[in-house]
Amino acid sequence: HEGEYMGKGLSHYLEHIVSGGSTKDHTEAWHQNRRKEIGAISNAYTTFGATVYYMQADKQFADDCLYLLSDNIMNCSFDSAEVAREKDVIAKEFVYRVASPMAKLGNRMRYNTFMTSNVRNEVIGDIEIFRKNTREDMMDYYNRRYMPNNAVFVAVGDLNPAEMMTKIEDTYKNWERGVLVPVGQPEERVRPGNLKYVEEFDIQQSRGFVTKLVSPASSDDYAAITMAASILFEKRNSPVQYALVEQEKLVNWIYGYFNEGGHFPEPMIHYMFECKDPADLDKAVSRIDQLIAETAAKGITQKQIDEVINREKA
Numbered sequence: 001h002e003g004e005y006m007g008k009g010l011s012h013y014l015e016h017i018v019s020g021g022s023t024k025d026h027t028e029a030w031h032q033n034r035r036k037e038i039g040a041i042s043n044a045y046t047t048f049g050a051t052v053y054y055m056q057a058d059k060q061f062a063d064d065c066l067y068l069l070s071d072n073i074m075n076c077s078f079d080s081a082e083v084a085r086e087k088d089v090i091a092k093e094f095v096y097r098v099a100s101p102m103a104k105l106g107n108r109m110r111y112n113t114f115m116t117s118n119v120r121n122e123v124i125g126d127i128e129i130f131r132k133n134t135r136e137d138m139m140d141y142y143n144r145r146y147m148p149n150n151a152v153f154v155a156v157g158d159l160n161p162a163e164m165m166t167k168i169e170d171t172y173k174n175w176e177r178g179v180l181v182p183v184g185q186p187e188e189r190v191r192p193g194n195l196k197y198v199e200e201f202d203i204q205q206s207r208g209f210v211t212k213l214v215s216p217a218s219s220d221d222y223a224a225i226t227m228a229a230s231i232l233f234e235k236r237n238s239p240v241q242y243a244l245v246e247q248e249k250l251v252n253w254i255y256g257y258f259n260e261g262g263h264f265p266e267p268m269i270h271y272m273f274e275c276k277d278p279a280d281l282d283k284a285v286s287r288i289d290q291l292i293a294e295t296a297a298k299g300i301t302q303k304q305i306d307e308v309i310n311r312e313k314a
Contacts, residue, residue, distance in 0.1 A: 009125020049263035206278035
């Protein structure tokens, strides 16, 4: 949702500055010390669809958590030293968020799966564009996105719902609603045929990610697809896992699931595995296709379905 700032990683950069940083009334040190005094566990993260700030403490400190979070979110002062420091911190993050083989595999999977969607871009941004960020950019983006009509506050615990709701409303009563300008998201096009992407590193085991987009028009089949993925991949004696790991010893592990979408523009079937021998990467993909086809021809039993249902209930 970063509009013209796409690639600067501002949503994530802001998370670093807002989370526990200096505000109009308190210093960063004051916030840190107060969290220590109440024994709070706090952190933040940014995904494709949201930035989340959270704090956990004993019930008696619920009011303190509410105040600390609201002060950070509503009253960020963008202390120049903190802005510069966190820029260096994030620059170091690029090493493991973007440069490692596993990070590249995940990022390239997204980039090659989606043709037009913004999720092709990495949340942390592009390092060269990120370095051009200014304090003014951050303040502008903060004023555009941080407003009550673009936020959800959640309180969980042994609390009186009515009392907590009153406190939340009172805490945020002076946070003015703004004009939230929608950011148009490009419509994802259907990719014809198959695409294979390979990037080689000096490693001992090779890993593969395989993704198949599922049309939203198939939403009535979502439960069945989820069930099929569980039966095929989930347990040690499942058809795909047992054949490849136990019998043929082609892979060290394999895992598959159905993602109904969430922050991705299209739902997808996704599986990943690690080959014992890097030369067997293509062979593993072919065997998985064969095993799925064999299972489809053989049919799924009610017993297999009941086992998945019972696991989910448990």
